Amino acid sequence: MVIMTTRSDSGLAELEAWCEAMGADLAPVPGRELSRSVLERLATGSPAGIALVDTDLRCVWSNSMMEQFGGGSAQQRRGRRLGEIQPDLDADAVEAQMRQVLETGVPVIGHEHTGRLASAPGVKRVFSMSFARLSDDAGRPLGVYYTVVDVTARHRGRARLALLDRAGQYIGRTLDIMQTAQELADVAVPEIADLVTVDLLDTVIRGDEPAPGKITDADTAGLRRCGLQWAGERPAATAVEIGAAAAYRPGSPPVRCLTGGFSWREARLDPLARPWAATGEEGGAEHFADLGLHTAMVVPLRARGVTLGMTVFFRRQRAEPFDDEDFRLAMEFVARAAVCVDNARRYTREREAALVLQRSLLPHTLPEQRAVDIASVYRPADELADVGGDWFDVIPLSGARVALVVGDVLGHGIDAAATMGRLRTAVQTLADLDLSPEELLARLDDLVGKDTAETRGSAPPRAAPALGATCLYLVYDPVSRRCTMASAGHPPPAITSPDGTARFAELPQGPALGVGGMPFESAEVVLEEGSVLALYTNGLLDGATQAQRDRLRRALEERGMPLDALCRTVVDTMLPRRPVDDAALLLASTRCLGRERSKSYDLPADPSVVARARKMAAEQLGDWGLDDLVYPTELVVSELVTNAIKHASGPIRLRVIRDLALICEVSDGCSTAPYLRHARTTDEGGRGLFLISQFTQRWGTRYTREGKIIWTEQPLPEAD
Known part of the structure; x- marks a missing residue:
């Protein structure tokens, strides 16, 4: 703030004169005569600005340090109020402090005040001010004594x-x-x-x-x-x-x-x-x-x-x-x-980078198949969250069947996305072997365990995000309408019946991939045509509580909605606007290949039945209007049935299926796998599977609890 000064050799004398005029007595100060010079230096040479105002708040006295704040000399300040000395200063706030001290007698210490001085009008300064009341012997107030220190730098x-x-x-x-x-x-x-x-x-x-x-x-x-x-x-x-x-x-x-x-x-x-x-x-x-x-x-x-x-x-x-x-x-x-x-x-x-990797590894288009109608939604986490390792897949299998897969990798970031890609590739490879769901998960668990062991032994060591990944693998057969499923620590699918009621499948929970210790078990259900299977990741449930499961069940029971619209509606219902974790939802509406598209024949283990098997297959192809495929099909049926009679045991069954391709299957009770070999010119046999491979698009073997099935696929005419 701002106040006044006099010449240093007369400052104390002026203060004495004012006090005498007001009836105050400075004589009681012990040693006054001996310390007069010290008191004068204290008053006039203090590093802080010191001033004294009367009860009308007019300046009576100030030391020389007050001149640094502008407003003139002590003589020029005398008799003027603060607002007249420093017009750019908020004098009302300072005088309010003075009046409070005059009225109460309670000192104010370290009051900070901000304002502009006449000496530097373009800069705001901060001052620390302290106020104390001066009173006579009778306790009557004479004025206010205050000090000013510029604390702008400290402030x-x-x-x-x-x-x-x-x-x-x-x-x-x-x-x-x-x-x-x-x-x-x-x-x-x-x-x-x-x-x-x-x-x-x-x-x-x-x-x-x-x-x-x-x-x-x-x-x-x-x-x-x-x-x-x-x-x-x-x-x-x-x-x-x-x-x-x-x-x-x-x-x-x-x-x-x-x-x-x-x-x-x-x-x-x-x-x-x-x-x-x-x-x-x-x-x-x-x-x-x-x-x-x-x-x-x-x-x-x-x-x-x-x-x-x-x-x-x-x-x-x-x-x-x-x-x-x-x-x-x-x-x-x-x-x-x-x-x-x-x-x-x-x-x-x-x-x-993780998003690019993840998107490149997720399916861009779903493969063509007629077993189920598919709708899917993948909802990535909020842009401020790390990329997760959720994935899903649809894999066509032999015999017009289809595999539905959904998985979730523990962790986030590039490691999780890369691990998701490895697991998805492994599942696709194992699915081509036509393994049962529980056996596929067991082999996948072995692969994860080996990867984890290699990771822990690497130098330098790194995290193994595959450890603890979950996976649900499900196989649906549209001919028998059987759905077989197994889980590696993943929540069971929800099944919505054609009447609109939804339930969660009763599925034994196996351990997460890489954990080990327990075998995987499968469950089988027979589904009505038009049932909807819902496979999802943990991100959709946000904690997998019973309340969240009930919300999902109610959302799936929305009726009269196309599958794609239902999939989007369920995701929007279950997830917040900015989810904290990735979520995937795969909906599959089941179809059924009835008798008009499949035909089965039980055959005795008698060589004479081969000709009858050829005839029955040719008649069925004629009913389907596939006369152009009769000759190669007769050759395929003849070789497969002959091999089953010659090398296998147990009941033999022939099945032909008209799907995206013409499928021929021969099942028997033997678990011995056939293999393709190149016969020498002097060999009398060994050319059957070679001929089959030349006349068909694909062929292979899958194993069942009763034995095995050898299957072939022939492309249908384009007009079919």
Whole structure:
């Protein structure tokens, strides 16, 4: 604050004269005569400004230190109130403190007051003031004695530390680049500036690794507005919206700072200078004066030796120009934020890589088959969460059957996505062997266990995200309508009957993949045509509680809705707008291949039955209008039935199925697998399977509890 002084050799005498005039007596001070010079130096040479006002709050006396605050000498101050001495100061607030002290007699210590002084009208200063009442021997108040100390530097230091602490708590709370840039602008206004813009390079926003070396003029064309904040009414200079390209004039300070990698400050902008933004971006303003901007700073965002973008600070409401303290604060402030932006960039790059890997490994199109109608939805986690390892698959099998698979890998990120790809490939390979669901999961569990052992023995060691992965494998036969399923730690599927009621299948829960210790068991159900199987991952249930299972069951019971629409509706119902985990849902509506598309024949183990088997197959193909396939089919049936009679045992059955291909199956009670060999010219046999392989599209063997089935597939005519 502000107050007065007199000449040091007469200050104490004037104070004595005033006290005598007011009836006060200074004589009781012990040793007064001996310490007069000491008391005079104490009053006039104190490093703090000292002043005394009467009961009308008019200045009576002040020491020489008060002159540093402006307002004239002690003689000029005498008889004037504070508002007359310092018109730019909020004198009413200070005088309110004086009146309180006069009335109560309770001193006020360390009261901080902010204002502008006559000696420096363009700068706000902070003062620490203490007030005490002076009273006579009778206790009557004579006035107020107060001291003033300029604590602007200390106050700004505290504010600087508080701002940096707030920046540490507020900036970088997420790993989203745009959000982090906006947080930088939000924290800087109004503590540092009235207008702050944050522009980042496109490569940074995409998460790409910045090119080494300095930024070129061509690189500045790739700037994009990522953060923007202002105090008060929005200025026209902010015409560049968030996400839009931010173009600057060649040679302007932002371009020079970005390409040179240095910070820049201008205490007073030339009011007649043109704004830095490219033509049209500054809302039509011709000069800085039109925008009200009078001081500026440009600080590049640099982290780990790489330039990511820049932050521009302006003031327009506050009259003070940016000084060296503001400049140092802005550079430290931006340096901390740059690390957060770079962390977000690195996360964006890794997440994008994981997404690309995950999308490349998930099925892009579902294979053609007639066993079930399929609808699927894969909902990735919120963009701020790591990529998970959820997957699903539809695999056509021999005999017009289809396998439905859904799995979930423990963990997130690139490792989880890569593990998901390995598991999906392994399942597809094992499915081609026509294994039963429980045997397939057992072999898949062995593969995961081997991978885990190799991972733990690797140098350097790394995590094994496959450990603890879950999988549900299900096989549906549209001829028998049997559905066989097994689970490796995965929740059971939901089954919706044609009447619209949904239930969860009773399925034994095997251990998660890689855990081991317990065998896998399968369950079998016979489904009505038009039943809907729902296979899903844990992300859809968000905890797999009974309440969530009931929600899913009710959502699946929505009736009168196409399968695709039902799939989307269920996912929208179960998941929040921004899910924290990936989720997959696979719906399969079952079909049935009735007697009009399949025919079975039980055959005795008698060589004479081969001719009858050929005839029955030819008659069935004639009924289906497949006369062109009669000859190769007769050859296939003849060879398969002959081999079963000659080499196998038990009951023999012939089955022909008209699906996407013509399927011929011969089953027997022997588990010995046939194999293809090239017979020598002198051999009398051994050419049967070779001929079959030449006349068919595919052939193979699958095993059952009773024995085996040898099957073939022949392509149907295109008109079928």
